[in-house]
Amino acid sequence: MRTIxxxxxxxxxxxxxxxRFFDIGNDHYYYDDYANETGMNEVAERSYIPALNTLIEMVKNSGGFKVALSISGVALEQLEIHAPAVIDLLHQLNETGCCEFLCEPYSHGLSSLANEDCFREEVLRQRDKMKQMFGKEPKVFRNSSLIYSDEIGGLVASMGFKGMLTEGAKHVLGWKSPHYVYHCNQAPSLKLLLRDFKLSDDISLRFSNSDWAEYPLFADKYINWIDALPQEEQVINIFMELSALGMAQPLSSNILEFLKALPECAKAKGITFSTPTEIVTKLKSVSQLDVAYPMSWVDEERDTSCWLGNVMQREAFNKLYSVAERVHLCDDRRIKQDWDYLQASNNFRFMTTKNNGMWLNRGIYDSPYDAFTNYMNILGDFIKRVDALYPADVDSEELNSLLTTIKNQGDEITELEKEVAKWQAKAEAAKKTTVKKAADAKEPAVKEKAVAKSKPAAKKAEAKKAVAEPKKATGKAKKAAAK
Structure with missing residues (x-):
């Protein structure tokens, strides 16, 4: 059966x-609170709130509708501060049991391309955050912007994930279809779900474009396209940003009405909806996927050039991750938070000089050079703060040795805790055995005491009888003598 x-x-x-609006070296707060609050409230009102309400309605009104969501830790922090109504809706959607929450890097950054330890740490932190918020530990992973390579897949599998989402890029697939389950060539246990970029972009990029040949797009036409695919192609992966519903495609385009009609049209064609975990659990992989170089879902190239394609981007990227090990060592809460925010991929996206004919939101910046200059000034101040905690002249081998020592100590503590737990369990068992033996030994002692009490009473009765018998005999003797 075909599933979406x-x-x-x-x-x-x-x-x-x-x-230029703050004092480098003295002012260490790098964020425009007004712009962050305004931006979050705008996207919440125009997109997240109406879109999430629609998804909740779709689950309640159509028996088989299911959906998956991925939310970065940084986005959750901003939502909790500026748009708590969105958090409430996420909990409502979670309570339906028809939404799966996936895991991703906490910062929505590019650590998977730079530093394995950083990547692992923020993925595990995000997994804990999702479990704490929504009650379930994610089993499927999606990297920032669906970035994937063989090496990244192997690392994700080593963290216990069963599946991963990535792009169905033509330069990787060739003649193959994205409508199957594949697996990582370094870890066959990791199933891969590949995005159908055409069907996804038809909704997220082209839906309201009146110059598009397929405009206007209705739900029945869209489902007919899926139904017309070869019967053996069972999995149709449609991935996009939630902000596409309301921001990229305005609500006036009836994008939400289109979405609401999809489950009924799919049901009429025998097409179901599934979560990523259901798919990777039920379906077998048809083949391994070979991805030697990282790919993503961004731009026509479907690679990492939008973040690391020019000298400025690579300079900023390398400078940031040059302090990764020292940030990993520190326990300063402010530095840790700044590290998360400075890693966010959009910081490097703003510096792109690519001209692909698409409009790019550069945020507060007038040009990629402006973005680079601003970021490097802030990054310079951040690195000075890190240097104050861990001087830059510390040898890298010394740092690695310290990190290894900390890790080994952590492992030793874990092993000791296990040993303590084991001995505590043995002590409890021994205590129970001792109590039982004492109880068993007490019963015979009680019986002996009872017997001992009864013996003196018997002796007294015998003594009385003995006294009575001589007296009786004496009386008989007197009578005989009188005769």
């Missing part, structure tokens, strides 16, 4: 201050 995996992502741009 419908997935939305939520991430939020953190707007930085213009460096």
């Amino acid at each position: 995996c419908l997935y939305f992502e939520i991430h939020q741009i953190i707007h930085l201050k213009r460096y």
